[in-house]
Amino acid sequence: MNSELHLRSGLALALLLALVSSITGCSIKKIAISKLGDSLASQSTSSFATDEDPELVGDALPFALKLMEGLLDQVPNHRGLLFATSSGFTQYSYVWVQQPADEIEQVDVERAKIMRLRARNLYLRARDYGIRGLELKHRGFGAALRRDPKSAVLVGRKSDVPLLYWTAASWGAAISVSKDDPDLVADQLIVEALIDRSLQLDPGFDNGAIHNFLITYESARQGAKGDFTARSREHFNVAVELTGGQLASPYVSMAEAVSVSKQDRTEFESLLKRALAIDTNVRPEWRLNNKVMQRRARWLLSQEDDLFLAERGEEHNAPHN
16 A cells, blocks of 8 residues: 555656646746655655565655756755755665665675665765755855864754754765775765764754764774774664664664674674564554664674674683683
């Protein structure tokens, strides 16, 4: 039923776009396009969130994203549409390009490289839409970020957090798949400034999305003192509390970022089993997110022997000083 409704919604939007394109009169046409942009921005991801079929959503998203880009050609200063396009490209790239690249790497290294390059390009496209959205309120924001990230982000307000977050997420994701690009890696401090300002302004944004991001990011934070795992664990605890333990992504992030780094196989298994135990019907608005992250959890468990160097017996019987 959900899939049928989404297909009908896509068809309706396509027909509406065709109707709008036929309108004569520049101002009337722009008003109509802006209204369509409002509709798309408000339902860009929420309309898919309850779906139980990630592959169907993955097949549908490119159409929606290109539709939004087409609308932005007509109304380039539509802030909601810039936000939806930034977040949409980031999520599409992570779930339907980067994750499949990870899964295929063992059997086809070259194909995985090509897919990661595509993921990077999509992330950078998402980043640029995010910056455009922020510059509508804060003129010259992109250039200021390059000069002095920590000072530049201080102009941000709570209403900017959605764009600050998705700009940081897309930029950070681009860096994560571009270790061979020193110029892009050098932008890490910009990502850090964006995400830290987001946390300062709205710690509970989007059911702990910022904390979930930081579970992974803390391992790469520059100049931080102490063991990163303590900071990651703090963010994990907050994310789980904010979601009532009904979102799989904090468990998967913690397993990948901390358990593997610490070579704690027992914790790794426990976290991923907790993610898999979540009933995706309890919170329908998180169904797609949970389906996607549970798939990631199953794949990580299938890679367990490659991720952990010590045999289980050695792990438990290692001598203690």
